[in-house]
Every structure is written in structure tokens, then in C-alpha cells.
Amino acid sequence: MTNNNVKEPLLSGSLNETQKAKRLLNKRRLNRSRSAPSTDLVPSETQCKETTHPTTSIFQNLHPNYKRVAIYLAVYLGVGALIFFLVRDQIKGTKTDGILDALYFTIVTMTTVGYGDLVPDSHLTKLLACAFVFSGMALIGLTVSKAADYLVEKQELLLVKAMHVHQKVGSTGILRELETNKTRYKLFVVFFLLLVLFTAGTIFLVTVEKLDVIDAFYCVCSTITTLGYGDKSFSTQAGRIFAVFWILTGTITLAQFFLYIAELNTEIRQKELVKWVLTRKVTNLDLEAADLDEDGTVGAAEFVIYKLKEMGKISQEDISLVMQEFEQLDVDDSGTLSPSDITLAQST
Amino acid sequence: MTNNNVKEPLLSGSLNETQKAKRLLNKRRLNRSRSAPSTDLVPSETQCKETTHPTTSIFQNLHPNYKRVAIYLAVYLGVGALIFFLVRDQIKGTKTDGILDALYFTIVTMTTVGYGDLVPDSHLTKLLACAFVFSGMALIGLTVSKAADYLVEKQELLLVKAMHVHQKVGSTGILRELETNKTRYKLFVVFFLLLVLFTAGTIFLVTVEKLDVIDAFYCVCSTITTLGYGDKSFSTQAGRIFAVFWILTGTITLAQFFLYIAELNTEIRQKELVKWVLTRKVTNLDLEAADLDEDGTVGAAEFVIYKLKEMGKISQEDISLVMQEFEQLDVDDSGTLSPSDITLAQST
Numbered sequence: 165m166t167n168n169n170v171k172e173p174l175l176s177g178s179l180n181e182t183q184k185a186k187r188l189l190n191k192r193r194l195n196r197s198r199s200a201p202s203t204d205l206v207p208s209e210t211q212c213k214e215t216t217h218p219t220t221s222i223f224q225n226l227h228p229n230y231k232r233v234a235i236y237l238a239v240y241l242g243v244g245a246l247i248f249f250l251v252r253d254q255i256k257g258t259k260t261d262g263i264l265d266a267l268y269f270t271i272v273t274m275t276t277v278g279y280g281d282l283v284p285d286s287h288l289t290k291l292l293a294c295a296f297v298f299s300g301m302a303l304i305g306l307t308v309s310k311a312a313d314y315l316v317e318k319q320e321l322l323l324v325k326a327m328h329v330h331q332k333v334g335s336t337g338i339l340r341e342l343e344t345n346k347t348r349y350k351l352f353v354v355f356f357l358l359l360v361l362f363t364a365g366t367i368f369l370v371t372v373e374k375l376d377v378i379d380a381f382y383c384v385c386s387t388i389t390t391l392g393y394g395d396k397s398f399s400t401q402a403g404r405i406f407a408v409f410w411i412l413t414g415t416i417t418l419a420q421f422f423l424y425i426a427e428l429n430t431e432i433r434q435k436e437l438v439k440w441v442l443t444r445k446v447t448n449l450d451l452e453a454a455d456l457d458e459d460g461t462v463g464a465a466e467f468v469i470y471k472l473k474e475m476g477k478i479s480q481e482d483i484s485l486v487m488q489e490f491e492q493l494d495v496d497d498s499g500t501l502s503p504s505d506i507t508l509a510q511s512t
Numbered sequence: 513m514t515n516n517n518v519k520e521p522l523l524s525g526s527l528n529e530t531q532k533a534k535r536l537l538n539k540r541r542l543n544r545s546r547s548a549p550s551t552d553l554v555p556s557e558t559q560c561k562e563t564t565h566p567t568t569s570i571f572q573n574l575h576p577n578y579k580r581v582a583i584y585l586a587v588y589l590g591v592g593a594l595i596f597f598l599v600r601d602q603i604k605g606t607k608t609d610g611i612l613d614a615l616y617f618t619i620v621t622m623t624t625v626g627y628g629d630l631v632p633d634s635h636l637t638k639l640l641a642c643a644f645v646f647s648g649m650a651l652i653g654l655t656v657s658k659a660a661d662y663l664v665e666k667q668e669l670l671l672v673k674a675m676h677v678h679q680k681v682g683s684t685g686i687l688r689e690l691e692t693n694k695t696r697y698k699l700f701v702v703f704f705l706l707l708v709l710f711t712a713g714t715i716f717l718v719t720v721e722k723l724d725v726i727d728a729f730y731c732v733c734s735t736i737t738t739l740g741y742g743d744k745s746f747s748t749q750a751g752r753i754f755a756v757f758w759i760l761t762g763t764i765t766l767a768q769f770f771l772y773i774a775e776l777n778t779e780i781r782q783k784e785l786v787k788w789v790l791t792r793k794v795t796n797l798d799l800e801a802a803d804l805d806e807d808g809t810v811g812a813a814e815f816v817i818y819k820l821k822e823m824g825k826i827s828q829e830d831i832s833l834v835m836q837e838f839e840q841l842d843v844d845d846s847g848t849l850s851p852s853d854i855t856l857a858q859s860t
Contacts, residue, residue, distance in 0.1 A: 391621060
């Protein structure tokens with residue numbers, strides 16, 4: 165075994181700063197940030213460039229492709245605005261400007277706000293609205309899962325840089341801290357954004373649409389939650405220009421807010437379980453159960469597997485799958501892998 | 513070390529049927545089924561009853577409490593119906609029966625359908641609607657995450673029983689198969705339910721509300737997606753009785769459908785990564801990196817940890833946490849845990 169600087173990257177905190185930052189960026193996924201691929205594959209990247217082509221290509225595929233979502237959104241809105249502009253005579257209600265109304269109608273439909281101030285008035289437009297609301301919902305879902313994460317992570321990296329420069333704290337420590345409090349931080353950012361959107365919406369409705377404060381607040385709530393009774397909506401041209409941007413960001417931000425609350429809730433429960441697993445007394449029965457190779461003692465790795473399994477982080481299925489590969493690789497059946505196994509495996 | 517039947521429960525498939533079934537039931541969580549606590553703790557339960565009280569109480573707390581969600585929902589709807597009945601004179605629009613309209617209004621609000629056929633007509637009712645839409649959204653989110661899982665799992669267990677009786681296949685095999693295809697199966701069940709709800713809604717609107725087929729389909733789409741323009745809605749007493757049940761199940765089912773698509777998508781990606789990690793060639797560099805105790809060879813447990821880390825199932829943080837406990841427990845600093853360590857640890 166060659167003895168170079170890759171020595172125990174598994175247990176040491178040997179990731180460099182760029183890798184840590186990358187890891188931070190990559191670990192994000194809508195539903196399963198814990199099980200989603202992290203860049204723990206990365207360590208090998210800098211040390212042995214030639215072996216990492218598959219890693220890189222896999223991650224390019226798995227990455228949240230923010231740009232792609234933005235393009236989808238732009239195409240959807242463009243197509244929507246064009247189509248509903250072409251059939252504008254088959255839509256009835258409060259109208260201002262042709263193409264603006266079409267875009268406004270597309271957004272009110274895709275976000276499921278559905279005020280009803282503009283409604284389809286023919287079979288064609290009704291069916292079009294049906295098609296647009298389903299595809300719009302899917303697209304909004306996709307956007308919710310990707311868009312704000314992007315913003316939050318950009319901001320996190322800036323924060324890390326700032327802390328690193330000003331407080332001279334080791335960046336590893338900061339990053340670990342950030343990772344732990346990530347959900348709380350995201351929730352805070354989104355809550356702040358929501359407050360800004362609420363205030364902006366209310367002020368706009370009072371000054372431009374001339375609603376009283378309670379009505380403006382009511383219209384803001386009704387819109388952001390996608391309730392959209394439609395008794396109060398954006399009826400002026402200026403109002404609709406504002407609405408086009410404000411409705412889209414508002415509804416997405418609120419959806420995200422709820423998502424992060426759910427995520428935080430899961431994390432808190434998960435942490436409670438981890439804490440319980442780590443503090444409960446280890447008995448001789450545990451040692452027997454953890455003794456994977458049945459040699460009468462429990463090594464560090466065996467103990468780690470046993471505990472992580474108890475925490476529910478890994479399942480028996482995960483372990484069995486890897487064990488199958490291990491047995492195939494262990495050509496000399498020694499119960500351990502050594503460079504000689506690798507050589508033997510490659511020669512056969 | 514006593515030599516009883518607990519021998520290697522970690523790697524053998526020694527969970528009995530009840531435990532497997534329990535595991536199946538417990539593994540469900542909205543966002544993080546993989547990282548959510550599974551009952552991998554259960555193995556010790558049957559073999560050493562006296563040590564498992566903490567396990568049981570932890571899981572009672574962590575379980576999705578379906579009943580509790582149902583109670584919340586009933587209380588919410590009860591309070592909503594009562595309050596909006598009391599302020600019925602401050603709500604304008606198409607009215608049928610006092611308490612029915614109040615319940616209908618509560619449901620149209622909480623699901624964010626917001627037709628606008630009934631709208632608040634005073635500052636008080638407007639603010640009430642704001643309060644109800646936010647709390648309703650949270651409750652619907654909670655319901656989406658719990659309710660249908662319950663139904664699906666009930667059905668799965670029935671299916672397992674049926675297959676076990678009729679085909680005489682080992683239940684372990686069936687359960688593993690079910691676990692793997694669970695998301696696909698759930699998606700299928702929810703899709704089927706959605707078709708039923710679509711058909712029922714359309715037929716009802718055609719026969720009772722006297723809409724033409726396209727209008728009925730349009731109203732169904734507009735409602736289930738929570739778009740609710742409000743140009744077509746339930747205006748008769750019979751219609752509103754139907755709507756009360758149909759809107760709630762329809763919107764929740766569609767939300768679940770989208771959720772399962774997202775889940776399936778994540779699972780497919782995750783599987784691709786697992787496959788890649790398991791099929792890529794193991795090099796000497798990997799062996800060095802996986803050699804946790806630096807003894808020059810890689811044991812089974814070390815290999816499992818290395819691969820699971822590469823799959824992103826566990827993080828460095830997870831490992832470090834458990835390693836800390838290991839080091840504390842390894843009183844004689846032998847690098848392994850044995851019954852003597854436990855005895856030493858307890859005596860100090």
C-alpha cells in the first residue's frame with residue numbers, strides 16, 4: 165500500500181475549503197437532504213484526478229439545475245402569455261392591456277390563485293386553463309424545491325467568506341455550525357422575505373389600487389396563500405404589472421416557508437433520536453449484535469455501523485448490498501480486503 | 513460473551529414477520545423516509561424485553577399519529593363552521609343553508625380553492641378568513657403527509673397477507689419487494705383514487721349542478737388544483753354537501769400525487785448513485801481511504817462505512833459523533849470494545 169497524503173481521509177477533517185464549500189452546495193435536496201448524494205466522493209478528486217471522471221459526470225446529472233428551472237419558467241410564461249393573448253376574446257372580465265392581461269392570467273392560473281377577475285369564456289380557453297394549471301403546479305413545485313435554495317446558499321457562502329475574513333475563525337468550524345443550523349437559517353431568510361413581500365404588497369394595494377389597509381392585507385393574504393376569492397384583485401394596469409412579479413415570488417416564498425418548517429420539524433425529531441441512541445447505555449447484548457465479523461470484539465467501524473443503523477440512517481438493505489460487493493472483492497476469503505485482493509480480482 | 517440466539521442480528525435477516533411488518537409501517541415519513549427512524553432498533557425487543565422501554569417510548573413519540581391529525585381536522589372544521597355560521601350575515605354571495613354554507617366556506621378557504629361564490633363582507637370576516645387560510649394550509653400539509661400513507665400501508669399489509677396465503681411465497685421476499693416498489697405502488701394507488709374523484713366530480717356536476725361535460729370537467733380541474741376561479745362552483749344545497757367531502761379529498765389527493773412523483777424521482781436518482789458506487793472499480797487508494805483503524809487491511813465493517821459514505825447515506829458528522837462515543841467506551845484503549853470495557857465503564 166502506497167503511503168501518501170490520502171491517509172485516512174475518511175475520519176480526519178481533511179477536506180479543504182473549496183471541497184467543504186462544494187459539499188455545502190451539493191448537499192441540498194428538496195425532500196431528502198440527508199440521503200441525497202453529498203460530495204463525500206470529492207476527497208479523491210484532488211488527489212487522483214485521473215480516476216474521477218465518473219464522479220464528476222454523475223454529479224453534473226444529479227445537481228439541482230437552477231438554470232434549467234429558470235428557463236422552463238420563462239418558456240412556460242412566454243408560451244402562456246402568447247396563447248392567452250391570441251384567445252383574449254374568449255376570456256371575459258376586467259381587462260387592461262392585451263399582452264399584460266394574458267401574462268397576468270397565466271400567472272394567476274399557474275400559481276392557483278385563480279381570482280376569477282379574468283375567466284375563460286369558451287370551451288377552448290377552459291381546456292387551456294386546465295392544461296396550464298396542472299403543468300403550472302408541477303413547475304411551481306419544481307421551482308419551490310430549487311430556486312430559493314440557490315439564493316440561500318449563495319448567501320451562506322458570502323457569509324462564510326465574511327466571517328472568515330473578519331473574525332479569523334477556522335472556516336471548518338463555521339461551516340459545520342452553518343450546516344447544523346442551515347434549516348433554521350433558511351427558515352429565517354424565507355420568513356424575512358415573506359415579511360418584505362407582505363409589506364410591499366399591502367403598501368402597493370393601498371397606494372395604487374386604493375384599498376383600505378384591512379382590505380389590502382386581506383388581498384395580500386388571499387393572494388399569497390393562493391386562496392384568491394377574487395373580490396379584491398389587481399384591476400389597474402400598474403397593479404397587474406406589479407402583480408405579475410409579486411404573485412409569483414409571494415406564493416413560492418410562502419410554499420417554501422411551509423416546506424422549511426416541515427424540514428426543521430423532521431430534523432429536530434431526528435436529532436432527538438440520535439441523542440437518545442448515543443446516550444443510552446451500551447450492554448453486552450449490544451456488543452454481540454454489533455460484532456459483525458464474530459471475532460468476539462467490536463471494532464470502531466462495527467460500532468459505527470451498529471449505531472447508525474439504530475439511528476435509522478442506514479438500513480439492513482444498504483448494508484447487505486455493500487456486503488455482497490465486499491464478498492466478491494475478498495478473493496482470498498480472508499475476511500479483509502488488502503491490495504492483494506484487488507490484484508487478484510483484476511487478474512481474474 | 514453469552515452465546516444465545518441474538519448472534520449477528522445485524523447482518524442476518526433475522527427479523528421475524530411481525531417486526532418486518534412493523535418496520536414497514538414505521539419507515540414512512542413525509543420527506544425523509546430514508547433518514548427517518550426505522551425500527552431497526554426492534555430486533556432487541558423480543559429477545560430482551562427489559563432493556564427496551566426507552567425504545568418503545570421513543571417510537572410512540574415519533575410515530576405518525578394519524579388519529580391526532582384526524583382530530584385536528586375535525587376540530588378545525590367544527591370551529592370553522594361554527595364561527596362562520598355566527599358571522600353568516602357578514603358573508604355575501606350564493607347562499608343555501610346556514611351551517612352547510614359555513615362548513616363549505618371553511619373548506620373552500622382551508623384548501624385555498626377560494627371560488628369567491630361566498631366572500632367575507634366585513635373587516636372581521638376578512639381577518640377571520642386570513643387566519644383560517646393560514647392555519648388551514650398548515651393542517652392540509654400535515655394531512656397530506658400522513659393520511660394517505662395510512663391507507664396505503666393498511667392496503668399493503670392486506671396484500672402481503674393475501675399473497676402469503678395464496679401463493680405460498682416467503683413473506684420476507686414479498687416484503688422486500690414491496691419496500692422497493694413502495695413509491696411506485698403509492699403513486700399508482702393515488703393516481704387511481706384521483707381518477708375516481710375526477711369521474712365522480714364530473715358526473716355529479718353534470719347531473720346535479722346541470723353543467724355541460726366540458727364545464728363540469730373544467731370545474732373539477734379548477735377545484736382539485738385549488739385554482740377556483742369561481743365562475744363555476746357548487747351552488748345548490750346537494751352540491752355543497754357533495755363538495756364538502758369531495759373538495760377536501762380531491763385537493764389532498766392531488767397534492768399527494770405530486771408529492772409521490774417528487775419522491776419517486778429522488779429515489780430513482782438515489783438508486784442510480786448507489787448502483788454507480790457499487791459497480792465502480794475499487795482501487796488501492798479506496799482501500800487506504802477506507803482503512804479506518806489503519807491496520808493495513810479493510811474489514812467488512814470498514815468497507816460498508818466507506819461505501820455508504822460514498823453513496824451519501826451517511827456523513828462524516830454522523831461517523832464522528834459515534835466515534836466519540838466509541839472512544840469513551842473503549843476504556844482500555846485497545847481499539848475494540850469487549851465486555852471488559854463495559855464492565856470497566858460501569859464501575860467508574
